[in-house]
Amino acid sequence: MTKASIITIGDELLIGQVIDTNSAWIAQKLNKAGIPVVRRVAVGDAWNEIWTALDEEQQYADIILITGGLGPTADDITKPLLCEYFNGKMIINKDALENVENIFKNILKRPMIERNRKQAEVPDVCEVIINKRGTAPGMVFSKENKTFISMPGVPHEMKGMIVDDVLPLLQKKYTTTNxxxxxxxxxxxxxxxxxxxxxxxxxxxxxxxxxxxxxxxxxxxxxxxxxxxxxxxxxxxxxxxxxxxxxxxxxxNEDEPLQAVVGKLLVAKGKTMCTAESCTGGYIAHLLTAMPGSSKFYDGSVVSYSNKVKEDVLNVKVATLQQYGAVSEQVVIEMAKGVLQKIKSDYTIAVSGIMGPDGGTADKPVGTVWVAVGKHDKIQTQLFNFRFDRERNIQLTAINVLNLLRKFILVDLEV
Incomplete structure (x- = not known):
C-alpha cells in the first residue's frame, strides 16, 4: 500500500502563532485519492530538524510532502537544504523565472529586485512545479524509490499545486488504494x-x-x-x-457540518432565516455564510451587542431590559421577534449570554446563555449553562442553537 507523510516547516507553527491547516487539508485530499497519510510532522526553521525529519519520514512513507520555507528571506532555508540533501546545485529555472517576471510585471506592476529573482532558483536535481498562484516553485525529488515534493507554505498556493499537479503526478506514478x-x-x-x-x-x-x-x-x-x-x-x-x-x-448521514444541514433543510423547503446575535458577535452568521450557496437560505443578521442596538434596531423594550436583564428569556424572545420584523425571514435565531471571562454574577455566572429559535407566530427558548472559556462558550452556543433551530424546522414543516 502506498503511504504518505507530511512535513510542515516553520517556527510560527511550533509557537502557535500560525495554525497548521495545510497538513489537514493535504491529508483529506490524499485520502480521497486513495493514498493514506501515516504521519504528520511539524518542525521549525532549523537545518538539523528539517534534515532529520526527511531521514525519518522516508522510513514510514513512500511519498513525503513538504510545505513551508520557500520564501525569499533568510529564514527560508528549505530550498538550499533540499539542494544539499539531494546532492544538487542551484540553477535558475527558465520557466520559473518567466513566472516570477510575469507576476511582477503584469500583476503586481512593480519592479522585481534580485531577491525576487532568486525565487526562480532551484536544485538541478528536481522536477519543477510552476506556481500558478505565486512566485515560489514547487520541487519534486526522487531518492531510493521515494518521492519528495516541496511546496510553498502559503495555503492558497499549496492547494493549487496539490490539485493541478501533485495529485495527478502521484496517481500516475503509484498504485492507489480504495x-x-x-x-x-x-x-x-x-x-x-x-x-x-x-x-x-x-x-x-x-x-x-x-x-x-x-x-x-x-x-x-x-x-x-x-x-x-x-x-x-x-x-x-x-x-x-x-x-x-x-x-x-x-x-x-453525511460528513458535513451542522450549518450545512440547516442550510440544505431550508433550501429544500424554499425557506430563509436570519439571526440576532449578542454574545456570539456574528459568529453564527459567519458559520452560515461560510457555506457555499448560503445566499439561498440566509438573509442577514443584526449583531446587537449593546443594549442600545437591542432597543433601537430590534425594538427590545427598555422595561424588559431593566426588569430581566439582557441575558434573559424575555429579551431573546423580543430579539427574535424584532429581527424577524426587520429582516422578514421565515425563521430566526436569537442569542444573549455571558461568554466570560468577566461579567458573571451569582445568579447569572459566566456561561449562562439564553437562546430563542422560531418564526413569526411561534418562538421556542432554551437556557444553557456552559461554564467554559470564552471561545468555547461562543462555539457551543452557536452549535446548540443551530441544532435547536434544525429540530424546530423539522417539526414545523413535518419533514
Whole structure:
C-alpha cells in the first residue's frame, strides 16, 4: 500500500502563532485519492530538524510532502537544504523565472529586485512545479524509490499545486488504494453514552472495518472506514445499521457540518432565516455564510451587542431590559421577534449570554446563555449553562442553537 507523510516547516507553527491547516487539508485530499497519510510532522526553521525529519519520514512513507520555507528571506532555508540533501546545485529555472517576471510585471506592476529573482532558483536535481498562484516553485525529488515534493507554505498556493499537479503526478506514478469512509453526525448525546448504545454493533464489526468516535462541541461524528476493492457494499450495510441504532440523535448521514444541514433543510423547503446575535458577535452568521450557496437560505443578521442596538434596531423594550436583564428569556424572545420584523425571514435565531471571562454574577455566572429559535407566530427558548472559556462558550452556543433551530424546522414543516 502506498503511504504518505507530511512535513510542515516553520517556527510560527511550533509557537502557535500560525495554525497548521495545510497538513489537514493535504491529508483529506490524499485520502480521497486513495493514498493514506501515516504521519504528520511539524518542525521549525532549523537545518538539523528539517534534515532529520526527511531521514525519518522516508522510513514510514513512500511519498513525503513538504510545505513551508520557500520564501525569499533568510529564514527560508528549505530550498538550499533540499539542494544539499539531494546532492544538487542551484540553477535558475527558465520557466520559473518567466513566472516570477510575469507576476511582477503584469500583476503586481512593480519592479522585481534580485531577491525576487532568486525565487526562480532551484536544485538541478528536481522536477519543477510552476506556481500558478505565486512566485515560489514547487520541487519534486526522487531518492531510493521515494518521492519528495516541496511546496510553498502559503495555503492558497499549496492547494493549487496539490490539485493541478501533485495529485495527478502521484496517481500516475503509484498504485492507489480504495479507501471507503462513511460518516454520520449526532447531537444531544455524549461519546460515552453512544459507545454503550452501539457496544454490540462495535464488538461485532469485522477486523477490516474500523469505527472512530470524533467528538466536538456537543456533537459526535461516527465514522466507519475500510480499505480494499470490494468493501463499499459491506461498509454501507454496516452504516445503515449504525444509523438505525443512533436514529434518535442523528443529525445527518453525511460528513458535513451542522450549518450545512440547516442550510440544505431550508433550501429544500424554499425557506430563509436570519439571526440576532449578542454574545456570539456574528459568529453564527459567519458559520452560515461560510457555506457555499448560503445566499439561498440566509438573509442577514443584526449583531446587537449593546443594549442600545437591542432597543433601537430590534425594538427590545427598555422595561424588559431593566426588569430581566439582557441575558434573559424575555429579551431573546423580543430579539427574535424584532429581527424577524426587520429582516422578514421565515425563521430566526436569537442569542444573549455571558461568554466570560468577566461579567458573571451569582445568579447569572459566566456561561449562562439564553437562546430563542422560531418564526413569526411561534418562538421556542432554551437556557444553557456552559461554564467554559470564552471561545468555547461562543462555539457551543452557536452549535446548540443551530441544532435547536434544525429540530424546530423539522417539526414545523413535518419533514
Amino acid at each position: 479507501i471507503v469512509h462513511k460518516t454520520l453526525l449526532t447531537a444531544g448525546v455524549g461519546e460515552s453514552f453512544l459507545a454503550e448504545l452501539i457496544l454490540d454493533f462495535e464488538s461485532n464489526l469485522p477486523a477490516h472495518i474500523k469505527l472512530a468516535y470524533l467528538p466536538n462541541y456537543g456533537m459526535v461524528r461516527l465514522r466507519l472506514t475500510a480499505t480494499g476493492d470490494n468493501v463499499a457494499t459491506e461498509v454501507q450495510e454496516k452504516f445503515d445499521t449504525l444509523q438505525s441504532l443512533v436514529k434518535e440523535y442523528l443529525v445527518t
